[in-house]
Amino acid sequence: MKIICIARSYRLHAQEMGAAPPEKPIYFLKPSTAWAREGKVIYPPFTKRLEYETELVFRIGREGSRLTPAEAVSYVDAMTVGIDFTARDLQSFLKAQGLPWEMAKGFDTSAWWGTWLPIPEGWENVPFRLYRGQTLLQEGYGRELIFSLGEIIARASQFFRLEPGDVVFTGTPAGVGPALPNDVLEAFFGEKKVGTVIIQRSPHESFTEGTYI
Secondary structure (H helix, E strand, O other), rough: EEEEEOOOOHHHHHHOOOOHHHOOOOEEEEEEEEEOOOEEEOOOOOOOOOOOOOEEEEEEEEOOOOOOOHHHHEEEEEEEEEEEEEEHHHHHHHHHOOOOOOHHHHOOOOOEEOEEOOOOOHHHHOOOOEEEEEEEEEEEOHHOOOOOOOHHHHHHHHHHOEOOOOOOEEEOOOOEEEEOOOOOEEEEEEEEEEEEEEOOOOOOOOOOOOOOO
16 A cells, blocks of 8 residues: 655645645655555654645546546545644754655554545535634645645556555645644544544653754
């Protein structure tokens, strides 16, 4: 299983990150060990700023590569809402050094997604949301994506052969923020709750700032 993720795919999120919207989809990968399959996310000992990024997530149903956008949509067989967890201080540190930032994105339990759902007609107009208790943390719509789902899947397939069970995170809207130990986060697609995430403290000693690498 590959976890394929998209960077800066919503204009307002690009702005809040101080970056220009990309002209083409930008990808990064998370390893299969990033999957928080039980809904338990361990707060990494190497960060003081763990952030949630709520996203629409799609599952690949069959093998394919070098697809066109029109073909690509038919390779998707389910969707849900997920969270791309980011060690934001570590990411900023690595970016400042001109280094890759997979360590800030691909750590254990950094990717969670909810129950898979059939893809409804008009999914682009259904809101997806993340809550902490009664507090709305994030809300977005697929219609706000810079690139269509077909474009995202097709371009990914030019670089990575798609296989059944691969997961595609389509990027986050504006409103990312800190996730804290003991947080209970609930994700919704429309009125349907797709799952719950619990942030747990790490049993390991925290790194001191500047000792990442």
